[in-house]
Amino acid sequence: MKEEYDVIVVGGGHAGIEAALAARRIECSVILISAKMSRIGEMSCNPAIGGISKGTIVREIDAMDGSMAKSADATRLQFRMLNRRKGPAVWGPRVQSDADAYAREQQKYLRKSGVFVLEDEVTELTGKTERVGGVKCRKKGIIKGKTVILAAGTFLKGRLFRGNELWKGGRIGDISADSLESDLVKRMFHVERFKTGTPARIVRKSVNTDVLEVQKSEKSDFIFSFDNSRISDKEDICYATHTNRDTMEITKEYLHLSPLMAGRIEGTGPRYCPSFEDKVVKFPDRKSHKIYVEPMGYRSRYFYLNGLSSSLPREAQEKMVKSLPGFEKSVISDYGYAVEYSYFHNSEIEDTLKLRRTENVFIAGQICGTSGYEEAAGLGLIAGANGGRAAKGMEPIGMSRMISYIGVMIDDVVRKGADEPYRMFSSRAENRLHLRQDNADRRLYDTANRLGVLSEKKRDKLLENLKEAEKVMNILERETIEGIKMTKWCRRTGNNAEKAVAEVPSLYGMDMKILSSVMLDEKYSGYIRRNLRRHESRRNSEKINLKEIESYMNIDEICWESREALQREKPDTLAEAEKIKGIRPTDLQGLLIYLSRKRSTWNTTDGSER
Amino acid sequence: MPYTEKSKKDNISPEIICALATPEGTSALSVIRVSGKGSFEIMEDVMLLERNRLRGMRRKVGNVTENKRIIDEVVAISWPEGRSFTGEEMVEITCHGIPSSVREIIELLIRKGARRAEPGEFTKRAFVNGRMNAVQVIALAASWDKEKDKRTYPGETEQVCRKMLNEIERAREKVEGNIEFGEMHLDSNDESIGNILIELVKKAENFRRIALSIEKSKRVVIMGPANSGKSTLFNVLTGKESALVSEEPGTTRDGSIGYLEIGGRKIQLCDTAGTDGFGLDKAASEAVIKGLDGTERVIWMSEGGRIPPADEVRSKIGEIIEIEAKSDINKKKNNTELIRISSFTGEGLDELKKRISELPGSMSLSGAAKRIEEEIKGAMEYLSSNELDMAAELMNEAEIETRRILGKGENIQISVERALAGMCVGK
């Protein structure tokens, strides 16, 4: 162990791991401190990675040389491409994982990378808030660091609930980071409370799987990682079942004992991952809900009940589970529970994931107000990269929401804040047609390069992909099919890479994945350009220069008080004008009308945007 | 913008405007509107009321007096900022409909610091202050237009547009819900989205019809020397044989008018007599040029593009589309700047239409309505080919466009500005 580290990462969850690895890749000395060594990389909730837009984040992480994709590939038990019949821009790769193997795999990456891993609890930051000196640990005492990355997940003043039971912890069997939380509160950081929950785990052999719907893996050559990582050869079966009238009646009967309904939890929970009691309250008319029965690992002794999250008392959970077909004689190994924890209000966070009021503390993962492994890992990678850059005296780099989901997420979290745990959805991205899982490597190459997070090996692989894509593009621009330029031919519904190769000999031998990805870029290009232009013009209108306005007093389009305020403040740009107290949106519009009339740019508006 | 003399000499506030809101001429009652911060003070002055008597929402009966002379007995109704038609502090004066006393009241108000409103200024302020949206303004403008069918009232058009927006939102919710959750939770199915879209297409078509019917058309005048093919082009564009066409120069004497729709914009196309004619033709052509008021656009055509637009036309019209006519006869391309057109082979017609649709200045409400309709129809096609990503993209576009119309969106807003210029004072 060293005297001082470039980067101290607090927390070994999905965020902390990517943060530590990214900082290592930009050659920082890194220490990762986590409460329990053996639980580093643990999946606190469901044994799966990916999904719609979430799977795309995993690929974005891989494009920036993170480890999540590789570990997910190496430990997968099933694969499915969600939305396969809804258009390639919304495809969502998802794997069923061996949870334990996944955590071990991630721990292996940490070890190999040279991150120093310490088992201890961080109790406070040291030094001044504006510039912290490091952290203080319960056992090891003070550890100095140039930058600190907080990735404490659901652990900040974590409280666990089940019926009337209440105990401290970030998740079951783990500590609660109460000391660290109170230090942060003492330092006047604005934190708020969120809650989330998890379902019961069931002893596998107590379930009669014969009566359950079987869900097998899709046959596919899909790999999360862009450099063809090892794919697990293990496969396990998932099942599905449905809740019935009884499940619902039991839930209703015990509803008054729910810690949430009883008002003992204040934090807001995710609307999109509701507990079963939430569903019963919100959708009283639905007679049945689908429940996925997923093994916790390869031939694992436990099942995870996806869809039956609950924090009702044990007795209620027991009855609920037993009401499911096939579960009549089931045994619960771990009961479901809810967790309430503190997270940072968005006003504290900058778009580099640095805390606004400090020079050298960055945050990542659930404590930013998000939820989900993929979200946490994506934030972790950026916090790690920027934290590492800060330690090395380099400028941090922001992410654009037009080129990645990670960018969308950071922009949303920082600018809008969240009133419930933020989960990624594809519809949050206005440039969705561009933010696909198939082109993440190419989309993010420049950003990753600028961040400096690519290892040499990864960069070579990505460059190879980029070159291949360029070759494909050249052919598309040159060749025609039935007299139609290929770039146009790509736009037609139903035309794909296989057809293209059959028609155009020069495409023969090209990487099919890259070919089809480039063809999709071409297919959507008009819309993508429109989205980018719109984004630009929105940004530009914020940047509109007001310096040339000598006097506001004569601008009829603005109300009188605002004219005076503008005249007094003389803002340089429209964005600055917006911030002046008392300036209303209508004044800004008035200003735009005035300016556009002055420049008579009538026809440069909508017509040219198309 | 420099600080002008006019605003300096106004002693209370340069932005108070006033105008007669009812038709001119003798009538039982007339209404004068005064709007802008300080309107209450001016009114209190001219009615010899104590300060703040008009504050809030008040109704005061009294005399408008100047130097102890009573001009008229009036009712003044005051509207506080945020609650009036314009969104500003505003007074409505109901007085007797005698032109001389109306004039005197307005002149008195001007001496006290108000200024005469420009055409459409009240409405413009209402718009700028967020009291009206684009649909309302355009519909209002149209409802004042005497030649227009009076059955479409402003509120109705807006209602139709709002309902359409609601439906678009609902459809989008369905599509997005299906994308995000359809795979794991099977409660939304594509069929119901299809049905919503079918209804939506009808709504969009209806809205476009209304938009077209209330919107003023843009005037485009075809000019040029005799026998350059103006009438032929006119016929090809309007699709009817209404103009007199013959091989003999000078057969189009009376300007002929036709309507067409290009890129969702309503265009009034005028065919005219040759600019180089004699006698009657000459008189007709001169009348056309004299009649140009600068708001219309001109297509100038001459055979092979040999004759440039007449100076009088050039000085009046900013935007002239120049055409090299009869390209089928004149094979050699003379001037690359010009559009080569042949009404017989159809060469260049698409380009011409594109240029016409790009002409600035006319209202884009129906253009927007057309785009919305196309967007929704496109979404429906993508839905049927299982491309929800594209369907969602187009629906999103339709929503942006609709919001732009209803809200104070960037482009429509500017067109509204222009629409206001043609409105009568005081409305």
Ligand SMILES: Cc1cc2nc3c(=O)[nH]c(=O)nc-3n(C[C@H](O)[C@H](O)[C@H](O)COP(=O)(O)OP(=O)(O)OC[C@H]3O[C@@H](n4cnc5c(N)ncnc54)[C@H](O)[C@@H]3O)c2cc1C
């Ligand atoms: C009960 C429960 C239910 C959940 N349900 C869902 C769900 O339904 N949907 C969903 O998307 N996500 C759910 N999650 C969230 C998911 O687990 C997280 O989003 C994800 O794990 C967050 O990653 P992270 O890296 O931010 O934090 P975590 O994975 O929570 O990791 C935090 C790590 O930091 C360590 N740590 C914390 N404080 C300290 C300290 N002071 N000193 C040392 N070490 C510290 C912990 O030991 C832990 O290893 C749930 C989590 C829990 C616990």
